[in-house]
Amino acid sequence: MTSTTRQRGRPKAFHDKTEQNTVQALDRALAVMEVVAQKPGLRLSELAEETGQATATLYRALTTLQTRGMVECDEMQQVWHIGAGAFQIGSAFLRRxxxxxxxxxxxxxxxxxxxxxxxxxxxxxxxxxxxxxxxxxxxxxxxxxxxxxxxxxxxxxxxxxxxxxxxxxxxxxxxxxxxxxxxxxxxxxxxxxxxxxxxxxxxxxxxxxxxxxxxxxxxxxxxxxxxxxxxxxxxxxxxxxxxxxxxxxxxxxxxxxxxxxxxxxxxxxxx
The missing domain is CATH 3.30.450.40 (GAF domain)
Known part of the structure; x- marks a missing residue:
């Protein structure tokens, strides 16, 4: 019986970047984070226009990211900013x-x-x-x-x-x-x-x-x-x-x- 050794941390379809091997909801959420980071202080409607996402879908993504500290909402002005959680994860890149x-x-x-x-x-x-x-x-x-x-x-x-x-x-x-x-x-x-x-x-x-x-x-x-x-x-x-x-x-x-x-x-x- 023979077996092949797979690279650690990589599934068999690692090099397959087709849509079937991506998580669309995660991809959309990350796209939202990129916009919030590049253009801080946008309202929900403005973010929807920037990302091309429906307002309801966008709000669910923002709320999910907010629970992880990736984005923050200024409740007074109702605008969104990047959160401390994103900084903590980004700092890990610098430690590489x-x-x-x-x-x-x-x-x-x-x-x-x-x-x-x-x-x-x-x-x-x-x-x-x-x-x-x-x-x-x-x-x-x-x-x-x-x-x-x-x-x-x-x-x-x-x-x-x-x-x-x-x-x-x-x-x-x-x-x-x-x-x-x-x-x-x-x-x-x-x-x-x-x-x-x-x-x-x-x-x-x-x-x-x-x-x-x-x-x-x-x-x-x-x-x-x-x-x-x-x-x-x-x-x-x-x-x-x-x-x-x-x-x-x-x-x-x-x-x-x-x-x-x-x-x-x-x-x-x-x-």
């Missing part, structure tokens, strides 16, 4: 890797030395997901709360990762996500973007020159794993009147050094 812990000291040092906000992000589903930041004490500053997402082609961290990803991977992201314009400075032409990525790779860091938001610049460098693959990025970001292109070039080496130190701390290697 020691990149956040290993990056903190370098980010704090960068903030003190440059006077600008330091950020840490990773690629998640072909976007940049910001994990944490160390804010500057300046009144005017960049702010990316944990969980914020951004398109890769208009983000300093996103471009730092793209510059060291395999060309096929970069092409896949461009095809799936496109190159939308957010400002007059956004690189919406693939050839222009690839030329910019070549420059980033040559100097060791990427620059978001007001490409996502007018008046804001960002300098970023990648963090590598043991295989020399870019797995995260560190950046500093601030207003363009303070973070000039000249200063950006000067600070680039500091950002690169901070990223390399994290790479070494997690046992990675720079390619």
């Amino acid at each position: 890797t020691n990149v956040v812990e290993r990056s903190r000291a370098g980010m704090t040092r960068l903030m003190r030395e440059t006077g600008e906000t330091a950020n840490l992000g990773v690629e998640m589903q072909d976007e940049v997901l910001f994990l944490t930041q160390v804010e500057t004490h300046e009144a005017i500053r960049a702010f990316f709360p944990p969980g914020t997402r951004a398109p890769m082609h208009v983000s300093g961290i996103g471009k730092a990762l793209l510059a060291w990803l395999p060309p096929a991977h970069v092409q896949s992201i461009i095809l799936k996500r496109g190159l939308s314009a957010f400002t007059a400075h956004s690189l919406t032409d693939e050839a222009a973007l690839r030329a910019d990525l070549d420059q980033a790779r040559a100097r060791g860091f990427a620059i978001d020159d007001q490409e996502r938001a007018e008046g804001m610049r960002c300098i970023a460098a990648p963090i590598f794993n043991v295989h020399g693959e870019p797995v995260a990025g560190i950046s500093i970001s601030g207003p363009a009147f303070r973070l000039s292109l000249t200063r950006s070039m000067d600070f680039g080496g500091m950002v690169r050094e901070a990223a390399d130190q994290v790479t070494a701390a997690i046992g990675g290697r720079c390619p």
Whole structure:
């Protein structure tokens, strides 16, 4: 008698993502959570419009999520917000890797030395997901709360990762996500973007020159794993009147050094 060993935690149909192997009610509830997280303070009717779900169905999902602490309702204003339960579960993601812990000291040092906000992000589903930041004490500053997402082609961290990803991977992201314009400075032409990525790779860091938001610049460098693959990025970001292109070039080496130190701390290697 022979038997096959199945991968732990995975059923036989693990790779089958067809509708018959998904729980539709759960999928709808998670879609609601995503909208509440991205657009806090919406009323039930507004959430129904955003999600395309019937009000009664949506209310049942929200009530269920509320009992688990995933969402909260402001009873006075009758609007919905993400709950502490979602934060607790999200924090478990951060504990999967020691990149956040290993990056903190370098980010704090960068903030003190440059006077600008330091950020840490990773690629998640072909976007940049910001994990944490160390804010500057300046009144005017960049702010990316944990969980914020951004398109890769208009983000300093996103471009730092793209510059060291395999060309096929970069092409896949461009095809799936496109190159939308957010400002007059956004690189919406693939050839222009690839030329910019070549420059980033040559100097060791990427620059978001007001490409996502007018008046804001960002300098970023990648963090590598043991295989020399870019797995995260560190950046500093601030207003363009303070973070000039000249200063950006000067600070680039500091950002690169901070990223390399994290790479070494997690046992990675720079390619």
